[in-house]
Amino acid sequence: xxxxxxxxxxxxxxxxxxxxxxxxxxxxxxxxxxxxxxxxxxxxxxxxxxxxxxxxxxxxxxxxxxxxxxxxxxxxxxxxxxxxxxxxxxxxxxxxxxxxxxxxxxxxx
Numbered sequence: 001x002x003x004x005x006x007x008x009x010x011x012x013x014x015x016x017x018x019x020x021x022x023x024x025x026x027x028x029x030x031x032x033x034x035x036x037x038x039x040x041x042x043x044x045x046x047x048x049x050x051x052x053x054x055x056x057x058x059x060x061x062x063x064x065x066x067x068x069x070x071x072x073x074x075x076x077x078x079x080x081x082x083x084x085x086x087x088x089x090x091x092x093x094x095x096x097x098x099x100x101x102x103x104x105x106x107x108x109x
Contacts, residue, residue, distance in 0.1 A: 001025045003047050005091070005108045007098050015104070020094050022047060022087055022108060031084055035071045044068060050109020055099040065092050 005020040023032055028048055036045045041064045043057070053061055065088050072084045098106045 003028055003109060005053075005095060005098070005106050008052065008105045008107050011101060015098075015101070018098055018106075020090055022091065023084075027080075027083075031072075031076065031080065032068070035068055035075070039064075039067050039071060041067065047108050050107060053095075053106045053108055055102075055104065058096055058099065061095070062092060 002024045003022040005018075005022060007015040007018045010016040010018070022028075025048070032044060032047070035041070043051070043053070043061045044064050069085060069088045069092075072081050072088065076084060095106065098104055
């Protein structure tokens with residue numbers, strides 16, 4: 001299993017094809033969970049079981065993404081760090097684009 005971000009009830013081709021990979025279950029358990037616990041993150045803690053993210057939640061989610069990036073820089077190394085940073089940067093740059101339509105909801109899980 002893996003964790004990704006998709007738009008719920010897509011209304012056009014962009015929304016239908018929107019999908020951001022976040023992490024595999026094993027990678028999430030190995031790296032994300034320790035970071036979530038250490039940093040006391042609220043949103044990222046919900047990703048494993050799945051959660052809906054609305055446009056007004058984006059600032060809080062992106063704040064957690066920034067904190068996860070800092071954590072990865074200091075606590076990880078090698079290919080795993082680079083992989084996690086790529087996924088976090090993907091969320092950071094692409095997730096806000098999902099809300100070009102008012103009322104769009106993204107499911108991350």
